[in-house]
Amino acid sequence: MASPLRGTRYIEYLLVIAAGFLLWAIGIRHIDSEGHDALEIVCLIAGVVLIFWQLLKFSKTWRRDVSKFVVLKSETGSVRVHASAVEEALRRTAKSLPEVHDIRVKLVVDKQTSVPSAGQVDARIKDITNIVAVHDALSRVLSERYQQIIPGAPPIEFHLTIKHHFRPPSKPKKGDKKKRKIVPPEEDETKAIRAPQYPVPE
DSSP, X not given: OOOHHHHHHHHHHHXXXXXXXXXXXXXXXXXXXXXXXXXXXXXXXXXXXXXXXXXXXHHHHHHHHHTOEEEEEOSSOEEEEEHHHHHXXXXXXXXXXXXXXXXXXXXXXXXXXXXXXXXXXXXXXSOOTTHHHHHHHHHHHHHXXXXXXXXXXXXXXXXXXXXEOOOOOOOOOGGGSOOOOXXXXXXXXXXXXXXXXXXXXX
């Protein structure tokens, strides 16, 4: 299962490719109808460059994600598991901690043995008052969950990068504002303060 960050990355590639096709179409249309113009030629070249650049990035990312497998050995043979599935399981477990707002886990897989050698973790936490305790809790939870997913595998070290998730204070809604109390006029007019009237009666 691909992580949400990978899915977002592929969507960005497709959007940039679509923008490149749009620039290319604009350039071709104006050149065919009005002749050669510097702006249309720039649009045409920019569109072609964007398309090929994003296609190369898309292909490279796709090959890296597809070929990234973890080989699990058992008594009956070996099992190939996509690394993203292991990363997603680790991410879900770590995100269940109440202190964690969001987290990203990436396994460093050895190309020769197809076994993870380390883990890179980017975490955003809600409170930084006890960052050491959160760091230790994350390391412990990730290590235990990794041993559950890959039993018998040698333990790996998770390198954690912890950031604070800053949440700006929410603005009060209009309905939450207290309505000003309307002070009724003084019933006894004799108690009301009045300005002097001129001319003063004799």
